[in-house]
Amino acid sequence: MLRKSKVILVSHCVLNQNSVVHPLARSSGPFKTIVEMLMEYDFGIVQLSCPEILMYGMNRLPMTKSEYDTPDYKALCKELAERDFELIKRFWDGEIAVAGIIGIDQSPSCSQVNDEGHFMAALNQYEIISGLHRIDIPESYEVNSPSADAFHEQFNLWLSHL
Numbered sequence: 001m002l003r004k005s006k007v008i009l010v011s012h013c014v015l016n017q018n019s020v021v022h023p024l025a026r027s028s029g030p031f032k033t034i035v036e037m038l039m040e041y042d043f044g045i046v047q048l049s050c051p052e053i054l055m056y057g058m059n060r061l062p063m064t065k066s067e068y069d070t071p072d073y074k075a076l077c078k079e080l081a082e083r084d085f086e087l088i089k090r091f092w093d094g095e096i097a098v099a100g101i102i103g104i105d106q107s108p109s110c111s112q113v114n115d116e117g118h119f120m121a122a123l124n125q126y127e128i129i130s131g132l133h134r135i136d137i138p139e140s141y142e143v144n145s146p147s148a149d150a151f152h153e154q155f156n157l158w159l160s161h162l
């Protein structure tokens, strides 16, 4: 039995910076070091949906949380949260521990700790998810920068307690 039986939920763009608003990408692909650290701890990685790309596509402009605060966008977040939750629940029911969730600080959709984004609010309607350990990638995070190094230390500590 090779399974570690632990998964971690990650905002879509942690694994794919192509999904963020064009000028705001902070790496050329995934946040590599973050992914490597998750691999180091043998977590299965569950990539959450990206509601912004599904709503406004690749050429969208940056928007604030209040600009995203529309019935259509919140309905999409609810629908995607339901779909993602179905998958997460399958793991949970199969006795795979859902250890934590990684969001994006200051995102109108995927921020968790400082200001809850619309998509995280929809996901947190589910008890399994609202009780998870959580951390956000800081706004200042950019690959190969001192701010990334500082966050990696904090992230490693967070992972070691899951």
Ligand code: SF4
Binding pocket: 011, 012, 013, 014, 019, 020, 021, 049, 050, 051, 052, 053, 104, 107, 109, 110
């Ligand atoms: S923060 Fe959320 S909505 Fe925004 S690009 Fe990343 S995954 Fe998509």
